[in-house]
């Protein structure tokens with residue numbers, strides 16, 4: 001079994017890199033804080049006897065040699081970047097839980113057949129460089145390196161520039177790294193496991209998710225002289241659209257989700273009727289068919305709002321991650337390990353995207369969820385217990401050992 | 407009469423300082439572009455035999471000596487700063503129309519009793535430093551110098567810092583400058599004069615205007631895992647509030663106006679339900695009583711929206727400029743000049759705030775409006791004809807000469 005105290009200690013140590021006053025973490029991908037935690041990752045894994053390398057997208061691989069080093073490694077991992085007001089577990093647990101597995105193997109002097117690796121994937125959150133899961137997407141063949149490298153943050157700095165600044169452009173081309181299996185441990189980020197008092201979620205797949213950018217164009221006008229009926233107010237139209245985006249999920253199906261996360265209005269002056277508003281839309285559903293229906297409903301509502309308000313609207317799809325079903329044998333490794341260890345469990349579909357989504361396209365993959373407090377995530381108040389995270393890491397240890405036998 | 411061609415030439419020349427591709431001007435207060443036009447102002451007025459000074463708020467005064475230089479000057483003026491996507495006439499016409507009057511006096515070698523001055527007031531628009539009419543507000547005793555100097559733009563730079571950077575902190579304390587009368591020429595910025603085919607608007611006063619900042623606080627949450635009924639979405643609540651802000655004017659009274667111009671959402675990530683949204687509100691009405699009623703209606707609607715969406719809301723008043731009635735004798739000078747010159751005219755109440763609003767608190771004041779194309783303003787398409795702006799400047803010339811006799 002893994003050392004739960006050491007895992008908790010690692011979680012506390014790394015929370016200092018970008019730690020916020022409210023107890024959360026602000027550690028955007030390839031920021032100075034991210035560079036700090038990457039240095040910690042390298043040091044810590046080397047102390048456990050691993051070699052640490054990085055690929056052309058800055059993905060870090062810590063490798064513990066096996067008995068047959070010509071076999072492809074069994075990988076674990078997730079990401080160490082966070083949201084702007086992120087929590088202490090999202091992503092981090094998957095990497096540190098992997099290190100806890102390395103430590104358990106190290107301390108018990110266990111020799112696996114395959115090499116065992118822990119990976120830290122670059123820019124999972126999509127908070128700094130959109131879309132999310134960018135470097136695991138390159139690994140999985142979904143995005144080109146050129147596309148990923150050219151993604152710019154809000155200030156115009158690109159991912160490639162930041163990789164170079166941090167010295168994280170490795171020689172190995174992203175995606176060339178072999179792997180026999182991939183396991184990702186994560187907090188659920190939703191309310192189900194806690195409500196049902198389950199310690200372990202056996203993740204069978206991930207719901208579909210689609211992103212859009214909506215641009216609304218009206219006419220700027222003086223706030224003090226333009227009669228209300230003469231206005232083409234892009235922000236008023238956008239406000240009605242945001243209401244309708246939310247209605248898509250609320251009216252359609254209890255499993256659907258729709259969210260507007262970013263909005264900007266131009267020219268942004270108190271006494272000017274806005275002429276242009278941009279906002280992002282995130283639609284999700286576990287069923288691709290239902291998601292397709294939501295998209296059509298959403299597009300229709302946007303046109304209706306624009307017509308009623310006499311403004312122009314354009315909607316551009318910016319990301320589409322179809323629903324995923326994980327590898328049956330890897331899922332079975334997780335389920336059997338949880339059963340053998342005697343934890344309360346249930347199958348679950350992930351609402352959030354994870355690096356596992358894209359890795360699953362090229363490597364047999366499964367995920368393990370543990371409960372988080374009140375299902376709150378992407379929030380500084382995100383929280384999980386020492387017992388639960390140790391349990392999750394334990395299940396991962398035994399899943400890795402099972403996969404090593406296959 | 408003024409030289410209409412020279413006035414048009416000046417309007418064209420100065421439009422280059424901050425000129426935009428769409429034919430408008432972006433010349434924010436105390437930006438480099440504003441410094442350029444200020445240098446042009448000084449040069450041009452000196453060439454007409456004026457002395458040019460500036461006070462502690464960076465207001466520039468170009469003075470043409472009179473026969474009795476112990477008499478307080480008759481002032482004309484407006485502002486040379488613009489909105490981010492501003493037009494070529496808003497404010498600029500009042501300063502350049504004043505220079506056209508100086509030129510007419512100079513060319514005809516007319517000697518007035520009083521000195522005659524043209525003023526360029528700092529930061530009228532409120533686009534860079536909020537609130538609007540900031541330096542004329544200090545002149546009129548409405549704001550302290552400390553308050554005005556400490557106002558910061560969106561990047562945190564203060565007005566005082568920018569005054570110092572440009573060398574525009576004059577020795578004369580703002581408000582100490584004497585004046586016998588103040589005339590401000592401006593485009594109407596609304597549709598009335600054009601629709602009624604009037605060349606001159608005799609401005610009898612300015613409507614009341616109030617600004618607020620609204621802060622909505624919800625709870626940030628993961629867009630992919632948080633069921634719709636469990637969300638406290640600050641942006642969805644704000645969207646409903648924006649609809650209600652607009653409804654205040656639409657439901658209340660045809661003369662009322664309500665506008666949301668600026669909105670920001672936090673943490674601004676596509677896959678995070680926003681936890682905090684801030685937006686500005688601008689309410690206007692020619693009657694203070696009606697405006698008070700609008701305010702109460704607005705505040706009630708904000709509370710109702712917040713309650714329905716289970717979020718917190720706070721509303722802070724940030725500016726209150728009560729309805730203004732201009733000086734009867736100055737208004738009569740404008741009306742009689744227009745009549746004598748044979749222009750079609752009507753009385754009008756200004757929908758926009760102007761430096762004249764605050765100057766009128768300490769100096770007898772009136773304003774002259776000329777039509778603008780389709781009533782469009784605070785927009786790069788803002789436009790007016792050479793004939794109309796010359797007519798307005800002519801009326802100002804004769805109003806100044808009339809006031810000089812009183």
Ligand SMILES: NC(=O)NCCC(=O)O
Nearest residue numbers: 125132352353354630677
């Ligand atoms: N796990 C996680 O929060 N990933 C971000 C991608 C998403 O929006 O689901």
Ligand SMILES: NC(=O)NCCC(=O)O
Nearest residue numbers: 224271531538758759760
């Ligand atoms: N004239 C003008 O547009 N001034 C800005 C102040 C206002 O918002 O009315």
